[in-house]
Amino acid sequence: MSNLSWPYFFADYYRSLEFLAAIxxxxxxxxxxxxxxxxxxxxxxxxxxxxxIRPHHPRLTELxxxxxxxxxxxxxxxxxxxxxxxxxxxxxxxxTLEYKNYxxxxxxxxxxxxxxxxxxxxxxxxxxxxxxxxPHAGPTNKAxxxxxxxxxxxxxxxxxxxxxxxxxxxxxxxxxxxxxxxxFNYLLPRIDFVQLPVTxxxxxxxxxxxxxxxxxxxxxxxxxxxxxxxxxxxxxxxxVGTCFSKRALADLAAETNNQPFNTxxxxxxxxxxxxxxxxxxxxxxxxxxxxxxxxxxxFFGLGGLKVHSMTLPMSVREYFPDxxxxxxxxxxxxTLGISLQGWTQVGWEGSLANRYLLxxxxxxxxxxxxxxxxYFLLLNFLLFVAADHLGLWTVYYPSLFAPDSWLIPLxxxxxxxxxLRAVQRFYFVSSMYGWEHGLLSIPRMVLGNAINAxxxxxxxxxxxxxxxxxxxxxxxxxxxxxxxxxxxxxxRERLGDLLLSWQAINEADLERALKIQQQTGMVxxxxxxxxxxxxxxxxxxxxxxxxxxxxxxxxxxxxxxLSTGAL
Numbered sequence: 047m048s049n050l051s052w053p054y055f056f057a058d059y060y061r062s063l064e065f066l067a068a069i070x071x072x073x074x075x076x077x078x079x080x081x082x083x084x085x086x087x088x089x090x091x092x093x094x095x096x097x098x099i100r101p102h103h104p105r106l107t108e109l110x111x112x113x114x115x116x117x118x119x120x121x122x123x124x125x126x127x128x129x130x131x132x133x134x135x136x137x138x139x140x141x142t143l144e145y146k147n148y149x150x151x152x153x154x155x156x157x158x159x160x161x162x163x164x165x166x167x168x169x170x171x172x173x174x175x176x177x178x179x180x181p182h183a184g185p186t187n188k189a190x191x192x193x194x195x196x197x198x199x200x201x202x203x204x205x206x207x208x209x210x211x212x213x214x215x216x217x218x219x220x221x222x223x224x225x226x227x228x229x230f231n232y233l234l235p236r237i238d239f240v241q242l243p244v245t246x247x248x249x250x251x252x253x254x255x256x257x258x259x260x261x262x263x264x265x266x267x268x269x270x271x272x273x274x275x276x277x278x279x280x281x282x283x284x285x286v287g288t289c290f291s292k293r294a295l296a297d298l299a300a301e302t303n304n305q306p307f308n309t310x311x312x313x314x315x316x317x318x319x320x321x322x323x324x325x326x327x328x329x330x331x332x333x334x335x336x337x338x339x340x341x342x343x344x345f346f347g348l349g350g351l352k353v354h355s356m357t358l359p360m361s362v363r364e365y366f367p368d369x370x371x372x373x374x375x376x377x378x379x380x381t382l383g384i385s386l387q388g389w390t391q392v393g394w395e396g397s398l399a400n401r402y403l404l405x406x407x408x409x410x411x412x413x414x415x416x417x418x419x420x421y422f423l424l425l426n427f428l429l430f431v432a433a434d435h436l437g438l439w440t441v442y443y444p445s446l447f448a449p450d451s452w453l454i455p456l457x458x459x460x461x462x463x464x465x466l467r468a469v470q471r472f473y474f475v476s477s478m479y480g481w482e483h484g485l486l487s488i489p490r491m492v493l494g495n496a497i498n499a500x501x502x503x504x505x506x507x508x509x510x511x512x513x514x515x516x517x518x519x520x521x522x523x524x525x526x527x528x529x530x531x532x533x534x535x536x537x538r539e540r541l542g543d544l545l546l547s548w549q550a551i552n553e554a555d556l557e558r559a560l561k562i563q564q565q566t567g568m569v570x571x572x573x574x575x576x577x578x579x580x581x582x583x584x585x586x587x588x589x590x591x592x593x594x595x596x597x598x599x600x601x602x603x604x605x606x607x608l609s610t611g612a613l
Contacts, residue, residue, distance in 0.1 A: 053441035078463040111228040116147040117211035124191035128218035129160035145227035155184030189307035189314035238327035242287035243267040243361040258494040259366035280323035283315035287362035313383025333359040377501035414502040417495040
């Protein structure tokens with residue numbers, strides 16, 4: 047190409063950028079109109095409830111939750127390669143929950159020896175924990191594991207002569223609130239499906255990938271799910287923090303050959319919410335205000351440590367991936383299940399509002415790439431501006447973006463909408479994590495869009511390969527982290543209370559042991575072992591657990607054994 051041709055080449059290239067910008071601008075405007083509708087509905091609904099509902103309807107209180115008699119509840123925990131987090135998760139759950147009448151069901155695969163070993167170690171400690179083995183090799187998918195857990199829970203009902211009022215879904219990295227089961231217990235059996243908000247545990251300011259989860263869940267589970275419930279009465283399960291009434295799962299199991307969870311999708315949680323809505327079962331997005339305590343170093347980690355008390359909706363918290371590859375692979379599974387498999391299996395059924403929300407769920411298959419195209423265009427236009435100022439760009443064609451062009455108000459509207467998005471993101475994130483993370487959420491929007499685009503690309507590729515080759519879509523494992531004891535701010539429990547929470551002893555045995563302790567002067571652990579109420583190994587493990595709660599080094603077996611009188 048001659049030197050005389052280069053200016054015309056760049057002029058042609060710039061003209062093609064303008065055409066592409068016009069197309070991208072229209073797509074963004076349509077998507078923005080969708081977002082603006084959700085925003086308007088949310089804020090108008092909040093104002094209406096503030097002035098017309100709250101003054102006349104007192105809020106549910108913690109006392110009301112505690113006053114209701116406890117029903118039997120089951121907690122379902124599917125596990126594949128969760129050997130590094132499931133034990134501390136179970137420890138924290140048992141120590142945290144302010145509830146006695148529940149059982150834990152952990153599903154493991156026959157070829158996952160390390161997870162089996164960890165669950166078995168916990169099972170020896172907790173009498174209310176049952177390990178359910180999936181008899182075929184994993185990974186299959188989460189729904190398959192859950193179906194085996196559901197059947198095991200039904201069998202346990204018959205064995206013990208009890209009836210579960212509800213069954214709660216959790217993952218192996220979840221951090222629960224003490225009142226979670228009390229809240230579900232209060233709503234059962236009149237509500238068939240309860241979904242709690244899901245939020246990310248707070249990350250450091252420099253953890254940008256993990257920070258995108260903080261930002262997105264803070265907005266989605268404060269605004270978007272509220273609007274979805276308001277518009278359709280249907281709430282998709284988030285896969286954790288979901289309580290199903292026994293009736294709901296039993297009805298689904300009866301119609302699907304004992305497989306209430308759909309094994310043909312990677313997002314069985316989203317699918318089951320839709321199927322229950324079709325059966326007109328009552329669903330709610332539960333928002334019960336509770337107190338949370340957060341410890342933060344002020345001013346982006348540079349200031350002193352401060353303790354903050356916040357009133358927020360009770361939620362399930364967890365750590366999400368902090369690496370780019372892990373993040374887009376996890377989101378690819380969500381996109382594949384919700385958008386692509388949901389499209390083929392759920393279709394476009396339901397009311398107009400429901401079909402609108404289905405479209406909103408699936409628009410990311412296209413708009414994820416539109417966002418990346420917008421960044422590409424912005425970078426190119428900035429380079430042309432620089433070239434113009436340096437005198438390197440000399441040949442121009444009449445611009446599509448002339449002052450009287452319809453594209454100017456279109457771009458102005460898109461810019462205003464982007465500003466609105468940033469303001470709302472700042473509001474929702476800062477309300478939960480402080481103003482520093484609120485500010486950081488704005489640049490993290492760019493990173494979040496890049497992750498979502500990679501996820502959409504991976505989802506499309508997997509789905510197309512599946513269609514043409516029949517290759518099965520299996521559980522794409524995401525490795526998880528669980529917070530340390532210091533991050534959870536645990537407090538030390540007395541030995542008797544600890545063993546009660548483990549269901550290693552019952553209240554009658556503890557009361558009898560305490561009377562003997564008063565009469566003999568023996569320590570409680572020795573009384574329990576002497577009276578054959580408990581195995582010595584369980585008392586030793588409880589003592590070690592107490593020492594860990596205090597932040598001390600775990601004592602040796604000799605130091606913690608019953609023979610030394612350390613109890």
